[in-house]
Amino acid sequence: MTFATALGLSTGAWDGGEHTTERLGVYASILGRAAACNIDTQRDAERVAQWIDRVSAGDRDRSVRMILFAMGLEQHAESQRSGYSIETCTEIRDRYQALDLP
Numbered sequence: 001m002t003f004a005t006a007l008g009l010s011t012g013a014w015d016g017g018e019h020t021t022e023r024l025g026v027y028a029s030i031l032g033r034a035a036a037c038n039i040d041t042q043r044d045a046e047r048v049a050q051w052i053d054r055v056s057a058g059d060r061d062r063s064v065r066m067i068l069f070a071m072g073l074e075q076h077a078e079s080q081r082s083g084y085s086i087e088t089c090t091e092i093r094d095r096y097q098a099l100d101l102p
Helices: 017-036 042-055 059-082 089-098
Strands: none
Touching: 017 042, 017 059, 017 089, 042 059
C-alpha cells in the first residue's frame, strides 16, 4: 500500500496519486522554508493550490491534499525558524529559485 492510497487519495488522478503526493511534499518543504526565510511565497503557494485542484479527483481528494499542503508549509517553516533545517536561508533561496512549480 502506498502513502497516497493509505490516505484514500485517488491513484487515477492526472499524474498518479503517489507521484502527486511526493511533489506536494517537495512544494510544501521548499515553500515553507522559503517563507520562514522572509521570501514572498504567496503567489507560488497559490499556484500549488490551483495545481491541487487540477490533479484531485473530487472534493475529498482535494481536501486531504490541501490539508497536507498547509500542514507541510507550517511544519517546514517552523523547522527553518527553529534552526532544525540543515540548509541556510541562502541555500533555501537558491532551491526556491530553481523550483519547477506546476
